[in-house]
Amino acid sequence: GKERTLGMIKPDGVSGNYTEEIKMIIVDSGFSIVNERLTQLDKETASAFYEEHSSRSFFPDLVSYMTSGPVLAMVLEKRDAVSDWRGLIGPTDAQKAKISHPHSIRALCGKDSQRNCVHGSDSTSSAEREIKFFFEDVVSDDIASHQ
Numbered sequence: 001g002k003e004r005t006l007g008m009i010k011p012d013g014v015s016g017n018y019t020e021e022i023k024m025i026i027v028d029s030g031f032s033i034v035n036e037r038l039t040q041l042d043k044e045t046a047s048a049f050y051e052e053h054s055s056r057s058f059f060p061d062l063v064s065y066m067t068s069g070p071v072l073a074m075v076l077e078k079r080d081a082v083s084d085w086r087g088l089i090g091p092t093d094a095q096k097a098k099i100s101h102p103h104s105i106r107a108l109c110g111k112d113s114q115r116n117c118v119h120g121s122d123s124t125s126s127a128e129r130e131i132k133f134f135f136e137d138v139v140s141d142d143i144a145s146h147q
């Protein structure tokens with residue numbers, strides 16, 4: 001059956017005007033965008049979203065990056081949505097993606113291992129948590145929402 005995952009266009013993707021191109025790739029790849037929300041994360045919400053990385057050395061930089069501008073969170077639906085979306089975005093390090101996965105979204109618009117343009121849930125349980133995070137619980141300060 002169908003599955004849902006959380007896809008997100010990060011601040012560099014939104015400010016770099018990649019939103020429409022990425023959405024085209026998403027739809028062409030067989031996903032439905034069943035919900036979306038353009039929102040500005042603050043320090044507290046970005047830290048909560050990336051809680052599992054809080055002990056990593058890159059965490060403070062990650063929080064600064066993720067709060068540097070609006071993000072577009074999307075609920076993506078198709079069969080095997082979690083793994084197919086991870087495949088479509090490519091490896092975390094966008095520099096590596098450009099070599100090993102040249103047709104991936106991170107190869108298209110990512111810069112490096114941090115500013116990698118897009119996010120995807122890494123498991124069905126993460127997907128459930130992250131969809132709730134953006135669409136039910138934590139994030140409420142919408143800039144604009146659709147559908």
Ligand code: CMP
Pocket residue numbers: 053058062092113114115116118119120
């Ligand atoms: P994402 O897939 O959203 O999950 C965690 C994020 O942390 C990742 O994308 C990057 O933006 C960031 N990240 C992961 N590894 C590193 C790293 N080695 N250096 C800097 N940022 C990283």
